[in-house]
Amino acid sequence: MRKTTRLYYGMTNTGEALYWVMKVKNATKTVALNGTVLDAMKGEAGLSIGCHLSQMAERNKALFGHPALYISFTKSVALVITKIAGGKPTNCVRYRHNYSKYVDLNDKDPSKKVVKEHPELFERQFTLLPYKTQENHWKPEYGRKETGQRSKFRTMSGEIARLRKAGLVLQGL
Secondary structure (H helix, E strand, O other): OOOEEEEEEEEOOOOOEEEEEEEEEEOOOOEEEEOOHHHHHHOOOOOOOOOHHHHHHHHOHHHOOOOOOEEEEOOOEEEEEEEEEOOEEEEEEEEEOOOHHHHHHHHHOOOOHHHHHOHHHOOOEEEEEEOOOOOOOOOHHHOOOOOOOOOOOOOOOOHHHHHHHOOOOOOOO
16 A cells, blocks of 8 residues: 555646655545535636535535545545644645546636536535455556566656646646
8 A cells, every 4th residue: 555645736848747755645534525516616617625525525524524624636535634733734635536627627617517517416416435455456467567567658647647737837838
């Protein structure tokens, strides 16, 4: 099990991504959050802290069994920041979720057209699930690199892909 995780927070002038490295614990209990249309309308495109799911989680932070200072959502993971030291996050709890289409919708529809036309999609309960680690799927016969090794030329994923979808990052990066 990984004991740390990274949280994207910006880019350098040369286009390199900047990340905070935090200690991470996996959630052990389910958390049910109540979503509203107002949360969806307040969400900002391209941000993991500030999207409509994190707005909803922030408003429902009393339902977590631990401190919830900020909540970051990516396609399948929610990181709940529990401690900040020296001006940067140092600890978090990791949940999983099945709301990748909502994450994409937030980035692809900045005019909130879908929210206005289908408010029932957002006036509902959203559930954050305990995070379960998976076994490594690497085998030499698959022709892939061993888990943990990364290519210098890998495709953009996570936060940078989300910024790109929202039109906030140039396509050439």
